[in-house]
Amino acid sequence: MASDKKDHPKISVSVIYTEKIDHADGYFTPGGEYIKHHGLNWVITGLFLVGDIAGGGLVALPTAMIQSQFWVGMLAMFIMTLVTGYTSYVLGLSWMILIKNWPEYRSHTRKPYPEIGYRACGRRIRNLVSLCITVTQFGVAVVYILLASKNIHDFVQTFFDAELSYCYVILVVSLALLPVTFLKSPQDFWAAVVLAMFTTAAAVILIIVGAAIDSGTCSAERAMPDFRITNYFLALGTVIFSYGGHAAFPTIQHDMKRPQEFTKSTILAFACTWGMYMPVCIIAYFTYGDSLRDSIINNIQTQWIQRVVNMLITVHCILTTTIVINPLNQEAEEMFNVPQDFSMKRVVVRTVVMGILVFVAESVPNFGPLLDLVGGSTLTLSSILLPCIFYTFLKTAEEEHAKQNDPKAPMRRVSWRKAIEKHDVNFYICCFIIFFGILGGMAATFSAVHGLTITHFIAPCYIQPFLKSKAAEKIGAMNCCGHFQNITRLADTLKCSKPDMNFYN
Secondary structure, rough: OOHHHHHHOOOOOOOOOOOOOOOEEEEEEEOOOOOEEEOOOHHHHHHHHHHHHHOOOHHHHHHHHHOOOOOOHHHHHHHOOOOHHHHHHHHHHHHHHHHOOHHHHHEEEEOOHHHHHHHOHHHHHHHHHHHHHHHHHHHHHHHHHHHHHHHHHHHHHHHOOOOOOOOHHHHHHHHHHHHHHHHHHHHHHHHHHHHHHHHHHHHHHHHHHHHHHHHHHHHHHOOOOOHHHHHHHHHHHHHHHOOOHHHHHHHHHHHHHHHHHHHHHHHHHHHHHHHHHHHHHHHHHHOHHHHHOOHHHHHOOHHHHHHOOOHHHHHHHHHHHHHHHHHHHHHHHHHOOOOOOOOOHHHHHHHHHHHHHHHHHHOOOHHHHHHHHHHHHHHHHHHHHHHHHHHHHHHHHHHHHHOOOOOOOOOOOOHHHHHHOOHHHHHHHHHHHHHHHHHHHHHHHHHHHHHHHHHHHOOOOOOOHOOOOOOOOOOOOEEOEEEOOOOOOOOOOOOOOOOOOOOOO
């Protein structure tokens, strides 16, 4: 793709260095590695990525395994681990190409992912990426707010035996989260997000223990739903959501002391995430079967375990939202020319963003179908398709630039034809991933829209008070096991929630 010179300022540093070259925010070593004076190390960054990825997927993935008849789902989850791990890897390489060739990206950059798109494919693609990230992070933030609110609602219902409106909990969670969103970047709250990773790990252990205790009663009575192709596509959307944190990855990598070590962080993060997801999905399948619904937490019959897991996942969701909402806030601040230093403008803009999130959460108070929709649509773009496309263009441009034998010449974009002339291993891997992502994403999006508007429709919170409804039944927050969802280890069957025999239909 052609470009004029003014779009590409001359680089001041060659890709090959013979001496240490200092800059305001860091320096290049003789080997060509860029090191910042301050930043996160690769281990903390890896834990940061785990905190960004895991959480919502942990409670919803077991349901996806049931939707996909388990074995197909497990295969899809393994493939998705490899695919999203690879796209994270090439996204990190793309950012390193920008750091080496354009000095302006070595200091604080508000929108690193859109800048990758700009240097790869031009201004229009930068705007497209900005829109995609805005919608993605917005959708993910709404899902996390809904999930945290649902968990708190269930906790109050089981612990205090009281009914607290789910819609009010959404407001309380959002107000509690608002002050944390005023922080500038992930580097300012890395400890909180690493804590979120450990809360998820603790939740995994407790879910496994709780399901193991229930297995003696529930496993013999478990069943599987009938085959439905739309369930497979919904499951794919959930799996993509469970691994799709890429929209925030360049922002996190930009805060590393050694950005080139992002590959190590990626390997650590996706290995840990797979290690947490797999045992939970396996034991949930063999214990609960089709009695699982949106969240595995409600199926755990040991009440203290259910309550603790509820709180652990809630803490994770609240803390992880600080990562998820950060690129969204920075997009808004860029739009309204908010200064990078803390100011009242930042408070106002970020408060308005939170207000819009709350409005959408109150409008679609059902996190399961919304999770599938986000996973199948914009997360497919930002986590699967765009990283491969951008890396192909940037790598080709870098190779063409190296042929000029003039390190001071600006690196220019390449055309689509030039980019697809590459025939190395990475190119074929990217082609496979793009093909897989397009088909899977379209099918998952269609199924999720159908589920959100028809199958699992819930009236918005601000309309519910005007609807005629029967007096509320005294029902519990525990989904009992067995095909008819009426089996429990406990003596009191009134603690069972109302069966939903059409959840998978």
